[in-house]
Amino acid sequence: DACFGRVPASFQLTAALDVPPFDNSSMDGYALRAADTPGRLLLVGEVAAGAGTLPDVVPGTAARIMTGAPMPPGADAIAPIEVVEEAEAEVVVPATEPGAFVRRAGHDTRAGEMVTLPEEPLTAATLGLLASLGLGELAVRRRPRVAILSTGNELRPPGAPLAAGQIHDANGIALAAAITEAGGEPVPLERTPDDAARIEQQVMRGAAEADLLVASGGVSVGRHDLVRDVIGRLGALDFWRIRMQPGKPLAFGAVRGVPVLGLPGNPVSALVTFELFARPLMRRMLGLSGGGRLTLPAVAHERMPKDQERRAYLRVRLARGTDGLEARPAGGQASSQLRPMASANALLVVPEGEPAAEAGRTYDALLLGAIG
Numbered sequence: 001d002a003c004f005g006r007v008p009a010s011f012q013l014t015a016a017l018d019v020p021p022f023d024n025s026s027m028d029g030y031a032l033r034a035a036d037t038p039g040r041l042l043l044v045g046e047v048a049a050g051a052g053t054l055p056d057v058v059p060g061t062a063a064r065i066m067t068g069a070p071m072p073p074g075a076d077a078i079a080p081i082e083v084v085e086e087a088e089a090e091v092v093v094p095a096t097e098p099g100a101f102v103r104r105a106g107h108d109t110r111a112g113e114m115v116t117l118p119e120e121p122l123t124a125a126t127l128g129l130l131a132s133l134g135l136g137e138l139a140v141r142r143r144p145r146v147a148i149l150s151t152g153n154e155l156r157p158p159g160a161p162l163a164a165g166q167i168h169d170a171n172g173i174a175l176a177a178a179i180t181e182a183g184g185e186p187v188p189l190e191r192t193p194d195d196a197a198r199i200e201q202q203v204m205r206g207a208a209e210a211d212l213l214v215a216s217g218g219v220s221v222g223r224h225d226l227v228r229d230v231i232g233r234l235g236a237l238d239f240w241r242i243r244m245q246p247g248k249p250l251a252f253g254a255v256r257g258v259p260v261l262g263l264p265g266n267p268v269s270a271l272v273t274f275e276l277f278a279r280p281l282m283r284r285m286l287g288l289s290g291g292g293r294l295t296l297p298a299v300a301h302e303r304m305p306k307d308q309e310r311r312a313y314l315r316v317r318l319a320r321g322t323d324g325l326e327a328r329p330a331g332g333q334a335s336s337q338l339r340p341m342a343s344a345n346a347l348l349v350v351p352e353g354e355p356a357a358e359a360g361r362t363y364d365a366l367l368l369g370a371i372g
Contacts, residue, residue: 003122003130007183007286009139011117018106019132023071027101030084030091031075032062034098043089047072062091071102078102109133119288121183143185144285146278147206148175149215151227152265153193170267170338171216175274179214182279183286194218196226203230207258211285214278217265227262231255243352245310246335247273266335272313272347275366291366298325298348298365304333304357311352315344318371327357327365345369 025031025047032041041062045055049068057063057074065071065078078101085092109115115133117126122140130138150172158168169191176186187210189202199218206213218227228251231237235255240262242250246269251262261278263270280291298318306312316327327348331340346365350357357363 001127003138003140004124004127005121005183006140006143007121007288008117009141011119013115013117013133013135015109015111015113015115015133017134018111019109020103020105020107022105024103025065025067025069025071025078025101026103027078027080028067029065029078029080029082029101030062030093031057031065031072031078032093032096033057033059033075034077034096034100036060036062037077037079037093037096040090040092043086043091045072062093076102120292121286121288141286143183144212144282145187145210146179146184146282147187147189147210147213148172148179149189149199149202149206149213149227150191151194151199151215151217155191155193157191171263171265171270174267174271175214175216175263178271178274178279179282182282182292184212184282194226196230199226199230200234203227203234203255203260207235207255207260210258212278212281213255213258213260214263214274215260216263216270218262225249227251231260231262235260243310244273244276245307245312247276247313248310250277252277264335267338268315268341269335271341275347275368276313294367295349295364296325296346296367297362298327298346299323299362300348300357300359301326301328302359304329304348304350306333306350306354306356308355309352312350312357313347313366314350314357315340316346316348316365317344318346318365318367320371325365325371327363345371 044061044063046064047069048066051069054072055063057072063072076098077096079093079096083094150169154166155169156162156166179186189206192198192202215227218225231253235253237253240251241248247264249264250273253260263273283292304314314333315330317330318325318327330344346367349364
């Protein structure tokens with residue numbers, strides 16, 4: 001269970017044994033010879049799951065058997081308990097076909113067969129499969145370490161009292177959770193005011209301790225937006241600003257070979273840009289492809305305005321309608337409004353050049369949570 005949610009080092013392995021390793025019963029009932037049915041058969045014993053000693057089923061006999069128990073020698077079929085009449089030491093059995101309710105050895109997996117796992121983190125089903133193959137240990141990929149830098153003079157830790165002009169640091173907590181959900185290990189850095197020297201210090205620390213540095217705030221055009229300049233000064237800035245809503249002031253570069261993502265300070269912008277940029281990057285580090293989110297078509301229930309020049313990722317609730325999935329706004333679309341983001345189970349993607357998501361039109365929806 002320690003491997004749950006981890007990514008295996010290899011997605012292929014060779015089965016070392018048959019699964020199941022022996023012929024067994026798929027029902028509670030009676031093991032018998034199909035050639036003896038229909039008829040009255042003498043009971044010669046009972047076989048429970050895990051039994052090591054088995055009775056011989058010779059012509060004219062049957063053995064009581066439990067689900068999962070090994071087939072006794074001589075038997076080639078199972079008669080379910082529901083169709084059999086038992087009287088004292090005998091059973092009356094209807095006609096039964098050879099192989100009825102018998103699970104053959106290796107019917108799931110054969111020894112020597114190549115088993116290919118889905119190229120995704122391990123689930124309950126894949127762990128169950130590996131356990132059935134007898135694996136007690138499994139090599140997994142190391143979780144990428146992702147440093148988190150929250151910047152801003154106004155930030156205070158959650159739970160701390162607020163003075164005038166101060167707010168609680170929601171981004172640090174939200175990004176740590178997003179990193180964990182994406183399969184990474186969050187490395188919180190010291191919360192830093194808008195001071196270039198202190199930001200430089202934390203960026204260098206992040207580059208030394210992590211595989212990826214994610215900073216929130218300080219990448220826009222204000223006098224106190226210093227993170228973008230620090231990235232360029234300490235390393236290389238590959239791009240800055242993208243045509244999307246929310247999340248326009250996003251920066252990407254590298255410091256000492258470690259990729260750095262400068263996310264916007266507004267909390268919704270930070271989470272949306274994390275989904276679109278940080279999550280796929282982390283998955284690539286784990287040897288996975290894509291962004292790890294399902295995209296589904298959804299019909300806008302009502303008109304939702306947006307910036308015409310930018311591609312929008314509107315926070316919506318998807319629900320099943322008469323003609324498929326229907327998208328309703330989760331609340332206000334301001335990049336500072338976390339409540340609608342917390343209520344949303346999808347991001348509705350509306351292309352550039354359109355002033356709004358129009359009611360009745362179908363758009364791609366990036367699924368974030370369960371559909372009710």
